[in-house]
Amino acid sequence: MAEAQELVAFCILSMVALPLGVGIGFIVRQGSASNAGMWIAMSCFGAVVALWLAIIVAMPTVFKKNGGENEFEALVIVGLSESAGRSGFFDGVLRVDRVNIWLVGMTSVLSLCAAWYSLFGEGQRVLDYYGWLLVLESGALATFLAESLLVFYVAFEFTLVPLLFIIGMWGGPQRRQAALKFMIYTLAGSLLSLIGIVAVAYGFSGVTGRALTFSISDLLNLSSRGTRLPLELQYWAFLALAVGFGIKVPVIPLHTWLPAAHVEAPTAGSVLLAGVMLKLGAFGLLRMAVPLLPDATRVVGMSVGAVMAAGGIVYGALCAGAQEDIKRLVAYSSISHMGLCVLGLVSGTTLGVTGGVMQMINHGLITGALFILVGCVYTRVHKRNMSELGGLAKVAPRWAGFFVFFCLAGLGLPGLNGFVSELLTIYGTLISARVQWGAFFGLAGIVLSAWYLLTMVMKVCYGETRLPTTASVSDLNKGEFCVLMLLASLCIAIGLFPGYLIQELMPQSRAIAALVSGSSP
């Protein structure tokens, strides 16, 4: 038991530290593209995945099945030195529980895939590129694993820097503007969420009369034992958190940084942006806004938040349907899918919350793969407009096969992972107390996603090739094939055997749902 805990703690720390160290090393060191460097980078990405697997193996030992009385049970790694500074600053650094470990897994796998894919693409300054990717991975992992609100915030904001560089240095023609827009917009969002975080922490210390604490575990425990902030404060804090995280998610109308950033980002950047970065916002909602401010979630989240989320489903889908550029289309589809995720998170039902978390993972895998596929085409023919593509199924059947597969996963075909989260979310929403109407938007999203994704498939894969470059395009190479195969097998695995995952997620979702629905305003 204790050994397992130590093992897990070690794994978590090295998961965050290893990529950070190696990444910074790459960035600082003036190195040309060398095989050794590439191997170091790739083995680092691989090592993170291996560490995650080790944690997964050790998890059952660390946590008892069905966690006992505390659903928010977690393994917490306490600060490096006994809290020296402002009291409560460093109550803990990292935590791992049965929810964030899966998001960590998704992040590590996606990072590996993104890096693996890039192995065959990016030519210049490739080690810098890997350096930034590693740093980004580390930041994202730290965000998911954060125990202190402040560590969360630090990591949350820190991820902006590597993405800025990934977009700005390796992006498309408009990359500079896109990078700036992304950075400033999301920076504004994270600062807003800072207001919320600080307000929550101060609020709890004011209510309990204890010293200021930023420990998520403590706050969650307080909240689940019935400590509530004053309503007024809850509303404002929730608004700050929701808007701040909402920019990151993004919910409409705070989303406009996303298409620009996605379109300009290099493939690996898009993959991680869609796959991981968007989840940071949703995770913030899951960890802070909803369980710590349950009354506000019920009042504000289930009205304004749900309207924004549900509206986003349809809005994003309609926008996606009107796009000509397939990368933009996939970007807008992210808005639509993340809208469903947020809807589930604020629905206040066990199933809805579980579905929301599942949607984070599934959307990450699916959209990541779609961006890789789009990247494959773009590097070959340098075209992304549907009117210029077409007939790719004939010339690149493997590519087309994967493309259709991931589109189907995206539109929620049962048996693939997208359906699981969609069903759970819609189910949860439909049986919720206040956002039943949201389920219909979710259902509309199901239909609309089939519409735009299949239209894209139709225009891109079927028919005749329209350009000489597309007519002679080469099919996926081995590396790309392996990456996509990995993602596809994960999609199928989650789609067919979601049971274990759902069971892992369920207790915490139940607790959150109970918090949101149980207390009276």
Add this chain to the structure above:
Amino acid sequence: MTILVISALLFCTGIVGFCLRRNAVLMFIFSELMVLGAVVASVGYALLWAEEKGQILGLVLLTTAACEAAMALLIIGRIYRTKRTLDIKLLSSRGEQEE
């Protein structure tokens, strides 16, 4: 009471003159007038309180004014040697330039 009014008068005339004049030397003179206002005020208060610290403040102000005058002499003098003008408007090339 009167002495305070006088000090305020000196001070504000200094401001007016500083803003009004375009000659660098005159601007400096007017800023000295402002300092003089401060001197008068501190001495005036010292008289009102019937004690000496205000006078010391006034004295220090005088000293610093003298020092500033010396610096002014050199700075303005050297500028005149290279620019051949003391018009502050001609010495304002460092404002915002249109892009």
Add this chain to the structure above:
Amino acid sequence: MSVAEFVALLPVLAGLGGMVWLSSPVYVAICFGGILLVIAGWLAINGAEFIGIGLVIIYAGAVVVTFLFLIMLANQTGQAEYERAPNRPVLAWAAGILLFLMMLFSTVWREGVPGLVNRSQMQAQTGIEKITSDRRHVDQQNRAPFSRTARLSVELFSRFFWLIQGSALLLTIVMMNCVVIARLQKDRRGDTNDYSSD
């Protein structure tokens, strides 16, 4: 306001007017000297003899002469356009007058300056027993009822010892700085480049 005070005020006002409206820098400097003299005399009469004389010596002696020197050096005749044309008169006057009103208002408002009421009243008002700052100082004052100037010197060389040192340092440094600046060579790096850009 006594008649004497009013009479003393008139030359000051006149001098100020001259300073503002006369265009020749020389006249302005002379007006400034005149104001200094009047103020110095006025202060001396009112009991601040030391500072009055200091004003004459330092200001009228050193500063005004410096001004005149500078003005002569720069060949200022008051004929140039920029010396006659006022710069943003409306704004300048508005700022000056409003600031004056502000100071006047705050000075004469209700009871006004605490010094204008007597000490005991002030003590009663603030509730502070000993209004003077320093116990030792008070003791000295009680022990040795010197003249004001003498008390000033006592203060200067007791409590304000480091102040004197600081002022001396200031003067020394300024002197040395001035020497250095005056001796700086003209054709230094950057000088030649800048003609083109200006």
Add this chain to the structure above:
Amino acid sequence: MELAEVAVLGSVLALFLTSAVIAVFPRRWQRWSHIPCVLALFGSSIASLAAIWVGIEREMRIPWRWLDLPGPVTEVVLQFDGFTPWMLGIVNLIAMLVALYSMTYMAGDEGYRRYFSIFTLFVAMMSMLVLVGNLLLLYLFWEGVGLCSYLLIGHYRTQRASTAARKAFLVNRVADVALLIAIILLAWNWGTLNIRDLIEQVTVKREEASATLQIVAVLLVIGAMGKSAQLPFHIWLPDAMEGPTPVSALIHAATMVAAGVYLLIRMLPVLVVSPVALMLGSWVGTVTAVVAGLFAVAEWDLKRVLAYSTISQLGYMFAAVGIAISGESNFAGYVMIFHLITHALFKALLFLCSGNIMHATGGVIDMSRLGGLKNQLGVTHWLFVIGGLSLAGIIPFAGYWSKDEILIGLAKSGGNSGGWVIVMLLGVVGPLLTGLYIGRAYWLTFQGDGAEVPREKDNESLWEVVPPLVLATGAVLAGLVLGPGRVLAGGLGIGLPEEEGVSFVPAVALAFAALGIVSGMMMGRRARGGTPSGWHAWYGVRKAIENGFYFDYVLFHGLGHVLGAMGKAVKLIDEVVIDGGLSAIAAVSYRVGNFIRQIQIGEIGFYAVSIGLGILVIWATLLLTFGMQ
């Protein structure tokens, strides 16, 4: 576990496996791709026939959960009851025949391997759909069937094929949403999705049939309507002809469209509590039967005629749910599956015939360009005749017996619910129209001189004839064997009420069908001679019918345009209002910055004034805030 069960389950699993195996076939073995498919289908056919023979009935609960929703809703349940083996049998048998047929039909196709892989998967999905006794799992395979049909319709990867495939998927998706809601509502309210348990609960609490249950029933019917291409969801089916002809045979006969009817059969005991849903299904079926027949009459594309005929026949099956209004849910199920089986036989036959025609003419299927094929394709001609007669319900072909049962059932239950109009429509107008279009199609295709018909090859090859021959045998015999003695009912294990005398309805229908065939042939003959003059007066009506009452325009293209327009509008809003608003904020900041910059003129005097005024402003603010104390 009995041997038959093992065989059935094993064969279904083998189908999945076969599909995977074919998918990873090396490219050089491509032309042998059909072998595993046919073998597996042969095996599964044998297994299901054996199951019919043995007549197993049991429920298997597998201790594994797919989606862990609260309650036992996600338990994997395989349900063997009377219907299952029959359904499996017909699916597998027809699939095997079609696969055999495809061997030659698809020979040389570049996607040969892909075709058989998906084909096998299609059958496997359908088999599982038939087997599972849990609605959520049923939904899984329901969508799986849809996916396979999507892929097969789009097999040729042309623009038209992909459009048709997308249409099929989308139209189904809309209906599936209804099914999904129904599933969620059932799971939420009754805590189970196991069909048996549901039926038990519903039958026990029949009196308390709540509003929710009514809604669920209606939603189920709507979901089935989508899959079974009932009005107004029928629009995808004629377009699906873009796929290879054997695929059409498969979709129309056994796999895709049968799923909707099968769902209704399965859920009949639940639907029974909701007369509204039954009425809805019945009426939709009736109207579909008539209207689709009308469309078929005006259609010139042979395969599309057959497609409309499928819709029409499915309408019959839907209409049959009306029988359950009087509580005869067993009888309704019986007639539905009876007609399903016979229809599968003769419709597959007809499609294979049309496949032969296409082969012979090099892909021409437009009846205005066909004619006189009876000499060229002798066997096919006779096969088509058998299929046509069966379709029209001429005694003693299979179609007659099953339609006969539907009409009798409806006539009996119609008395209680005032559904005589349905009976009239189905018994008089329906057979008339069926006869009309099949007669017309027959004449246009096989009679006449046919001088202008392009000729690719003359006689049919062996494997183009054998499968239809088997089907034709079925189409002739199935009714005779299963119908008169209600053998099928026995096989299904359903006890039926005694037949009370002889109803006159089947006779009327028969007469009208015969009338229809004759006039249809005349119509075809007249049409051959040029534009039929009688149609001129009815131009508007004709146009409307030819365009399928504009369903397609309004529902699909119209909605598509609306969606597209909304998308464009939203995109515009996105770019102009939201992103523009953001840019406006940036622009305003920039302007303000510029304004502040203007103040920085670099002139000391001005700076001094500003400083003075700034101090004044602060002082004034203080004064205004705290008053003149």
Add this chain to the structure above:
Amino acid sequence: MASQETMREFALESGTLILPEVAVFVSGIVSYLLSAFGWKTRWLIGLGVLYLALGCTLNIWLLVEEVSSTSFFFFNRVIGSMAAAVYVACIGYLCMGWRNVPADVLGEFAGSMAVFAGGCALAMKANDLIGLFVSLELVSMSVYFMLYIVRPSRRGQEAVLKYFLLSVFAGAFLAMGLAQHYGLSGATSYEMVGKVVQSVGPGARAIGLVAILFVVAGLAYRMAAVPMHFYAPDVYQGSATPSVAILAWAGKVVAYVVLARCVTEWWCSGGTRGDPLAESVTLVLWLLGMSSILVGSLAGLVQSELRRLLAYSGIMNSGFILIPIAAMCDASSQVEALKSLVLFIVSYGLLIVGLFATLTHIEGRGDTIDFVEELAGLAERHRGLALMILVFLLGLLGVPPTLGFWAKLNVFLVAWGTHRPIVQALGIGLLVGSVISAWYYLRIINVMYFRAAIKPRVVDARWSASLGVAIVCCAAVVGLFFGINGVAYVLERVVE
């Protein structure tokens, strides 16, 4: 005689406290004299480094010895550490001036740096109005001089003239304000001024407010806060990079610390909510802070000249620093506010000095970098330099992993922790300003990293003293981010 005894008494008592300054002043004058008598060598800079290090050490010694006293001067650990920090920064400035100052005035440069540093320390330690004024004048005089000699070109002259005239103008305000404080209280020691100013009745509050306003205005000039900020862009742009560095940090720190002392000791030492004086001081600081933040962030958006842009950034950061000072108006949050003030000042110092040191190194002996565009392509040719600038800019932006993040966060926490809406609004202003200013910091990053150079600047690859300064700052900025626990510990100890 009695007075002589008293003099010795006073001199000794206060003298201990300013021992470092005395030492530095003396050494500074020695260095002036050495230069004046013809010893013109770069080793004078080394000498300057030595005696500034001595000053720093002595301050730290005082701090460790826990000397704390209140007489003509005042000393506590915060003041001691800030003074030490200023000395350290001045060492950095000396290193930066190594190449930029003409060889014949090096001694004077070092000497005047000593006077500057000592003056700053004295001003922080002053416990008497008059002493404060003299110390500030010492600072001013040496700044004029250094501005002049580091870049005695025509542009530089103009900048010096601007700085000088406006400085005298602002100094007059300060003088008037001090005179009025004296007039209000009849005393010059901080303690008495504080006692009287805070207890005057409503009648004298009007003059009290004007006095406060004038003092704030005089100090605001040094920290380049609105409305006294006008000179900053022009002067920064016209001056050499090392002298800008002086203005940008050490010259400001003295004003911050003095203002903080004014707030805590004169105006609000016992300030509570609802206390009219505390409220009005808060409002004054609020107005200054908010307008500085807005002006600094918005006007910076439209700049294309590098030092001008950094001037606006400095204006904005002054606004940020006013936040903890405003928070100090409430006596209950003074300790926390002081901590965050110290942290912010230190972090800002590391960032801005490091940034200017990097720029100085890039400039080398060549032309100054005037436009942001001149940095284009730096990342490709000089990876390390670009990375350092990146770190400094991210720190200014307040993004992890830099100390700037903790500094801003701490300021925000303090602002929020006051539970006063007016200060909380300032905290939100901090965030808004950060977002707006992100645009122009990012533009520099953008130019450095994402744009190819049209005419790449050739950087002297040799090692230089300023590069050393920059590296030290960079390492500290990043290192202290991770060592925030240690920083917090030290802060806790410094601010009792």
